[in-house]
Amino acid sequence: MQQKGGSYTYFLRHDFAFISNGKAVLGFSETLPAPAMEESILFHLTLPDICFSFLSLILFLVDVALDLWAVVELYEDEKYFSMGFLIFLLLGSSVLTQIYSWIWYSEQNKSDPKTDVENFIRRHSLVGPVHIFQLGIVLRYAELIVNTVCGYNKDDSHKKEVTVYLQHDLSILRLFEAFSENVAQLVLMIALTVNMQDQQLFTVAKIIVSLSSLSLSLMTHHRHMRAFVLKKNKMGWSSSVFFFLWNLFLIGPRVVGVSLFVSALPCYFTAHFLSLWTLLIFWAWWQKTDFMESKAGEWLYRATVGLIWYFSWFNVTSGRTRLEAIIYHVVMGSDTMLLLGLWWWWRSVESARLGPLPINPYLLIAVLVTIYITGILLRLLYYWKFHPNKPALQTRLENPDLEPRAPIRRTACMDIEQTDTPEPSPTSTDIPQTQRPLTGIHKRMKIMAENFYY
Structure with missing residues (x-):
C-alpha cells in the first residue's frame, strides 16, 4: 500500500483494486523491474565480433569440405579402418552438437529471445527435421549472421543483445565440437603421419584446419566471456593472446603424446x-555441475566435460578451483609422460621393422615437456596479470521474470467512481522480492560467466 496526499494505492497479486484520488481502477497487473533496475545492461556488438562470426562460419564450412576430402582419400588409399574411425568421429561429434542444440531449442521458454529465423522454423515445425538432418549448427549460424547484419548499424539494443545470446550458445557448441571432433581428428591425423613415409596433402591440410578451428574456438569462448565484464575491467587483446597460448601449449603436448x-x-x-x-x-x-535443465541432459554435459578434460582443463564450477586445477595438471602431465614412455618403449622393441623418425625421440620428448611447462607458466602469468579477479559481471538480464527484484505493477484499467475514502492499511509499503530460478540461455550464460571468472 502506498499513500499519496490522502489517497491510497492497493496492490494484490493478480486481480486488484487501485484506488487513487477518489477513483477505483480494476484490472490486471504485469510485473515490471523496479525503477532503479529498469535500464538493462547493453552488450556491445563490435566489428571484431562480427569478423569472428564470419571467420568461424568460413572455417566451419572449410572443415566440412576437408572432412569429406579426408574420407575419400583414406578410401582411395584402402585405409578402411582409419576411414571408418574418421567417419565415426565425424558422425559422433555432429550428433553430440545436434543433441545439445535440439535440447536447448526444446527447453527454450516463451520469454527467451528469438530471432526471425527461429520463429520461421518453429512456425513450420522444422526444428526436429533440421536437427535430424544434422543442420542445427548451420541454422544457428544463419540466425547469427542474419541478426548481426540487421542489427550492427542500427540503434537496436535488443538485436545486439540477442546476437550476444546467439554467439554464446554457438561458442559453447563450437567448443564442444572442437574437442569431440577437431582434437580427435588431430590425434588420428598425427598418428597416420607418424606411420607414413611420405606426407599426404590432405593429412597436412586436416591438421592445419583442425588446429585453426580449435584455436578459434578457444579464442571465441574467451572473447565472449569478455562481454560479461564491466567496462573498467575489460580484457584487451593481450589477455586473449595469453589465454590462447597457454591453452595451446598445454593441449599440444597432450595431443602429440596421445597420438x-x-x-x-x-x-x-x-x-x-x-x-x-x-x-x-x-x-x-x-563437483555437482548444474548446467542443463534435466538430469539426463546434465549427465550428457558431464560426459562432454570428461571428454574435454581428457585433453584440456575446463572450469565447471564457480569459486576457488586452484586445488582442482593443480590436481588435474599433475595427473594429466604424469599420464602424458606415461604415454610417451610406453611409445618410446614400443619403438625400442620394434625398432628393427620400423623406419627412422624425422626427429630424434629424445629431442621430441624434451621439446614436449618444455612446451608443457611453458604452458603452465603462461597460465600462471595470465591469471596473475590479465584475468580479472572476481569482477562485477553483467549477468542481469532485461527480462523481469528471470531475476529477483522488487516488482512494481502496471495496470490495464477501467475507471470507477469512488466516493468513500478508504482507511489506511497497516500493511508495509515494501513489496517482497520474488526469486525465480534462471532457465534456458539465461542460466547457461550466467553459469558460464561465473565459472570462467570465479
Missing part, C-alpha cells in the same frame, strides 16, 4: 581412454 601412443598401441589406447574418461565423468559429477 604417438595411438600410432603404437591403438588397442590399448581404447582401454586407456575409456578408463580415464569414466573417472573424469565421475569427477564432474562430484
Whole structure:
C-alpha cells in the first residue's frame, strides 16, 4: 500500500483494486523491474565480433569440405579402418552438437529471445527435421549472421543483445565440437603421419584446419566471456593472446603424446581412454555441475566435460578451483609422460621393422615437456596479470521474470467512481522480492560467466 496526499494505492497479486484520488481502477497487473533496475545492461556488438562470426562460419564450412576430402582419400588409399574411425568421429561429434542444440531449442521458454529465423522454423515445425538432418549448427549460424547484419548499424539494443545470446550458445557448441571432433581428428591425423613415409596433402591440410578451428574456438569462448565484464575491467587483446597460448601449449603436448601412443598401441589406447574418461565423468559429477535443465541432459554435459578434460582443463564450477586445477595438471602431465614412455618403449622393441623418425625421440620428448611447462607458466602469468579477479559481471538480464527484484505493477484499467475514502492499511509499503530460478540461455550464460571468472 502506498499513500499519496490522502489517497491510497492497493496492490494484490493478480486481480486488484487501485484506488487513487477518489477513483477505483480494476484490472490486471504485469510485473515490471523496479525503477532503479529498469535500464538493462547493453552488450556491445563490435566489428571484431562480427569478423569472428564470419571467420568461424568460413572455417566451419572449410572443415566440412576437408572432412569429406579426408574420407575419400583414406578410401582411395584402402585405409578402411582409419576411414571408418574418421567417419565415426565425424558422425559422433555432429550428433553430440545436434543433441545439445535440439535440447536447448526444446527447453527454450516463451520469454527467451528469438530471432526471425527461429520463429520461421518453429512456425513450420522444422526444428526436429533440421536437427535430424544434422543442420542445427548451420541454422544457428544463419540466425547469427542474419541478426548481426540487421542489427550492427542500427540503434537496436535488443538485436545486439540477442546476437550476444546467439554467439554464446554457438561458442559453447563450437567448443564442444572442437574437442569431440577437431582434437580427435588431430590425434588420428598425427598418428597416420607418424606411420607414413611420405606426407599426404590432405593429412597436412586436416591438421592445419583442425588446429585453426580449435584455436578459434578457444579464442571465441574467451572473447565472449569478455562481454560479461564491466567496462573498467575489460580484457584487451593481450589477455586473449595469453589465454590462447597457454591453452595451446598445454593441449599440444597432450595431443602429440596421445597420438604417438595411438600410432603404437591403438588397442590399448581404447582401454586407456575409456578408463580415464569414466573417472573424469565421475569427477564432474562430484563437483555437482548444474548446467542443463534435466538430469539426463546434465549427465550428457558431464560426459562432454570428461571428454574435454581428457585433453584440456575446463572450469565447471564457480569459486576457488586452484586445488582442482593443480590436481588435474599433475595427473594429466604424469599420464602424458606415461604415454610417451610406453611409445618410446614400443619403438625400442620394434625398432628393427620400423623406419627412422624425422626427429630424434629424445629431442621430441624434451621439446614436449618444455612446451608443457611453458604452458603452465603462461597460465600462471595470465591469471596473475590479465584475468580479472572476481569482477562485477553483467549477468542481469532485461527480462523481469528471470531475476529477483522488487516488482512494481502496471495496470490495464477501467475507471470507477469512488466516493468513500478508504482507511489506511497497516500493511508495509515494501513489496517482497520474488526469486525465480534462471532457465534456458539465461542460466547457461550466467553459469558460464561465473565459472570462467570465479
